[in-house]
Amino acid sequence: MREPIERQAIISGAAQSDIGRRLHRTGIDLTIEASLRAIEDAGLTVADIDGISTYPGSGGPFGGCSGAELHDSLRFSLNWRDGATETSGQLGAVHKAALAVAAGLARHVLVFRTVVEGSGGALRAGDPGGGGMPPAFEYLIPYGVTSAANWISCYARRHMHDYGTTREQLGAIAINARTNAASNPKAIYTDPMTMDDYLNIRMISEPFGLYDCDVPCDGSTVVIVSHRDYAPDTPNGAVHINAMGTALRGRPSWDQFDDLTTMAMRDSCDSMWERTDLTPADVDTAQLYDGFSWLTLAWIEAMGFCEKGEGGPFVEGGTRIAPDGELPVNTWGGQLSGGRLHGFGFLHEGVMQLRGTANLQVPDCEVAAVGAGGGPESGCLLLTKEIR
């Protein structure tokens, strides 16, 4: 195999701002806090940063801070910049940064995702944040379904119908996240959760109850993507990008995707494994998106950690996905309990695990799989401690 170009990129730094339910701080304030921490973590200065990459940029209704705001606030001098939603999910910002670094357009790219959804309001129909209703929602909003909880619960129900997946199995994902969050000082929800708690909480959009849904929060996550020749100079160690998954081979649609029991993660995972000799058996920990509990199950199947349709039995009881299990999943608490950092919480945890500095450290962690997104928004990364 010709070496995939993303293998020229490393993650040289990573940091988060304070994270909370209602911090009542602006997105740019949080972004600057995380940015300065990440730049220092990478052993760099503001003057070394010559690229910015972010999701969703200024175009989306759910952005917390635009690249331009950050750019101007710290007066970066940039050779390359990007911020957009039509990409390989939230991690698309990382994918593009790796490409820019490999192409020589930039040497150190600051990549961020900032959310102010705890303090801010949710997206409302009729007020989608300017520019009118997104075309994809023309056929959804009229039926009172404005939330991804509605769209994704339809897929979860069909998965239950076709494969016998149960609410208790989804509950194992939520409880695993809650248990792990107790070790994360920045997590939102840390009180222990029982299966009875999970099953008896109010329903949101069946089969999803409240504890199947992630928790909105305020916070910013930043990683620095650098060229790998900087790796020996990183003060806290480099994490290597072994492969990235960017594909969307099915329709870019929440309701017309060809398979109602998986989503675009099927394609992004396939495309990631096509770019590496590593296999699912090599993965030491998986940090897999849980905007809704079922998405983690769908990511587990898409990643190939089990067969399609076997995700329910795979997670049942939670022992296999626990920190001391065969595949530790969402060791930081996920978005379900750690907070909805919109994909970048998983990325941050993957970096910490490979550095050996996670709060709940997986022993001898050398390969981490990170997947983010739901519906047609999907992208993934295979990260390694050493270049592989």
Added chain:
Amino acid sequence: MSTDPPPRFISPSPESEFYWRSGADGILRLLHCGACERFIHPAGPVCPYCHSRDVSPQPVSGNGTIATFTINHKEWIPGFTPPYVFALVEIDEDPTIRIGSNIVECGVDAVSIGMRVEVEFEANGEWFVPLFHPLK
């Protein structure tokens, strides 16, 4: 759902306007390709299968099968009173096409995957909103 029609926020594009007007005569129409004879949804200016521009709205039976659904319990939009069902309905003419809609004239707990349904229309301002009820 309450008896008053909820705010539907219909905002068609030039290509989809026919869809939201079609129910005026009680008939559901989808875009159809005159070259390869396939139905197309959502509507656009070209056939995605053969790339012909010979596309036009054509009637369909309005019958279909529920592929999956959710029972929504949260009020996201004032006027949409929970609980209500949102379902993806595979149309008889081409089950790869799904129409998302509310299921009406039926208790939320009576809805199931595989249930046969047929279209009806709710007049809503200048638009006719396709809804589905159990096939009688």
